[in-house]
Amino acid sequence: MSAPSTPSGTLLQLLPEAVVQADARWEITYLNPAWHRVTGHPVEAVIGRSLLGFVHPDDVGTFRAGMPVFRLRFADGEYRWVRLQLHPESDAAGRVISRQGVLIEITEVTEQILVEVRQRFLRLLETIDGVVWEAERGIGNTFLSPQVERLFGYSVEEWRSDPGFWRTHVHPDDLAEALAIDDAAYNATHSYAYEMSYRLTAKSGKVVWVRDLCRAVVEPGRPNRMIGLMIDVTRQKNTELELLRSDNRYALATRGSNDGIWDWDLRTDALHVSERFHEILGLEDTPHVHDGGWRFLQQRIDPDDRGRVQAAYGRHLAGERPNFSVDFRAFHGSGRLVWVNWRGVAQFEDGVAVRMAGSLSDLAERGSSYDGLTNLPGRPLFRERLAHAIEAYRDEAARADAPPTLVGTMMFAVLLLDLNRFKAVNDTLGHHAGDQLLQQVARRLEACVRTGDLVARMSGDEFNVLLEAIEPAEALERARQIVAALEVPYDIGEHTVASGASIGLVTSTPGMISVDDYLRAADAAMYAAKSRTSGVCVFPAEGSGETQPG
Structure with a gap:
């Protein structure tokens, strides 16, 4: 192969140093005669071969990156240190088309060059x-x-x-x-x-x-x-150790609160939950990471409560609430339903929720929210559910274009009932008998309502029922069924006890705006019902067929 185009082609032939030229793929395109003298390789046998094939395997990477000092395989098979600074030539597009340089065996370099290389290394x-x-x-x-x-x-x-x-x-x-x-x-x-x-x-x-x-x-x-x-x-x-100490303190605090902890990445839908979270739901030996966060939660939430749960955290994500807290029925691993409280707060980036975290509580272990005697929700849970029902009804009723059928699905009714002759049972048979009566009343109330309805014990012998998505006439009929069911005698030990209930009923209306409005109206109707033979009094009177208490 002929020498490269150069004004000093003859001079290159005469140079004592080996001149090397390779193309963009490292294929050798030119060598002057000094190549044979320095390396022992015949020029004709090397032209057209890859220059990288002569470089020590451990040095190929650094040589390609521009390091000029490397080990080269000589004709006797030995690798010797050489210096070859290749200068690339590029086309108009900036692509390398060739590389040229002078090869020098390292033993022949001057001490000045060795010092230069050492200084460059130390600076690096x-x-x-x-x-x-x-x-x-x-x-x-x-x-x-x-x-x-x-x-x-x-x-x-x-x-x-x-x-x-x-x-x-x-x-x-x-x-x-x-x-x-x-x-x-x-x-x-x-x-x-x-x-x-x-x-x-x-x-x-x-x-x-x-x-x-x-x-x-x-x-x-x-x-x-x-x-x-x-x-x-x-x-x-030190930062890692402090984080670990912080995590340990937090873990101890959460164990003390007996709550389950969860962390939900909304971008990936990965839900991380603690061991206690699974214990509350009866899901021991379950992986602590659920790739489909909402899909996992949906399977645990009672279908009649799912919409309410979504609405609770949806209002928080929309910026209407600083956090969220919602009580609902969850499917336990044993198949039974348990009341839990789910609460948390979201983390936002550029106005978009990217993560939520919080806790899960077993309401059966929180006396303020759950009644241990009757295994029914208590006053706080009932008020929270009623507040949600009021807000949903008012929002739909306020929309001028809302179809009547949609508003109708948001209608509800509140029942407040008080047991008759309960004090007499306590006085004659003792408080233990009174407790058993309350437990039997609770089971009969649960049997009288639909799956999505809520029965709660407010205090003493006073119970509340929330009937959702119901027309006033149907609510009245349901109240009468409850009265009939509670009038059936109760077997308590060796005794048969006769009791009954007086029920105050109030249906959803735009005129009432708070939980206390409804509870006061139901309370007034309940006291009026004590003098009625039907045992039920409705407030207000429109469309009920009953007389408004006066």
């Missing part, structure tokens, strides 16, 4: 925020970068003067593990990368956390050696 080391090191068994560190003094206070000479220096300065609590890793590297049968973290005692006595990125180098005919980079990670380690 100064940019690394860590200590670069090399070590061999029995010798200790054969090389240490100057940063060792800045990070640990020891000079390079102090450190290298003692082959066992590193081992004697590793923290005693970390020494056994560090030595095991170190010995494994010295006895390795193949090269490999590894890392370890440990504490090192600095010259000042301060303990420094070190992350050591290492490589065991195994070469035939010579002892194993290690090279690595020690980085001071004290600040990061």
Whole structure:
């Protein structure tokens, strides 16, 4: 192959240094005669072959990246250090089309060039925020970068003067593990990368956390050696330890509250829950991460409560509430329904909710929200459910374009009932008998209502019922069914007890705006019902067929 186009083609033929030219794919396109003299390879046998095929495999990466000093395979099969600074030539589009340079065997370079290379290497080391090191068994560190003094206070000479220096300065609590890793590297049968973290005692006595990125180098005919980079990670380690202590404190606090904890990534729909969360729902031995967060929750929430749950956290995500808290019935792993409280708060980025977190409580264990005697929800839960029903009804009724059928689905009724002759049972048969009567009344009330309705014990012998999505006439009929069911005698031990109930009924109306409005109206109707033979009094009177109490 002819020489490259150059005004000094003859001069290149006469140069004592080897001139090398390769194309963009590293294929050799030109060599002057000095190539044969320097490397021993005939020029004709090399033209057209890849230059990278002559570079030591361990040096190919750095050579391609622009490092001019590398090992080249000579004709005798030995690799020798050479210097070849290739200068790329590009086309109009900036693409490399060829590379040219002069090859010099390293033994022939001047001392000035060696000093230049060393200075460049040291300047490179100064940019690394860590200590670069090399070590061999029995010798200790054969090389240490100057940063060792800045990070640990020891000079390079102090450190290298003692082959066992590193081992004697590793923290005693970390020494056994560090030595095991170190010995494994010295006895390795193949090269490999590894890392370890440990504490090192600095010259000042301060303990420094070190992350050591290492490589065991195994070469035939010579002892194993290690090279690595020690980085001071004290600040990061202290942050990790503080986070761990904080997590432990938080974990202890949550265990003390007996609540289940959850964390929901809304971008991926991954729901992370604690062990206590699963315990409340009877789902022990279940993975703590659910990839489909809402799908998992839907399966646990009673279908009649799902819409209410979605509405509760939906108002929070829409910015209408600072957080959310909702009580609902959940399917327990045993198949039964349990009342739980689910509450939380969202994290927003640029106005978009990206994450929610909070807790889950078993309401059966919270006396203020749940009645332990009758196993019914208590006053707080009933008020929360009623407030939700009032808000949904008012929102739909206020919309001028809302179809009547939609408003009708938001209608509801509140029943307040008081047992008749309950005090007499307590006085004659004792409080234990009175408790059994209340428990039987609770079960009969649950049997009289639909799945989505709510029965609650407010206090003493007073119960409330919330009937949702119901017309006034149907609510009245349901109240009469309850009266009939409660009039059937009760078997309490060896005694048969006759009792009944007086019920006050109030249906949804735009004129009432608060929970207390409805409860006061139901209470007034209930006292009026005590004088009625039907046992039921409706407030207000429109369309009920009953007389409004006066």
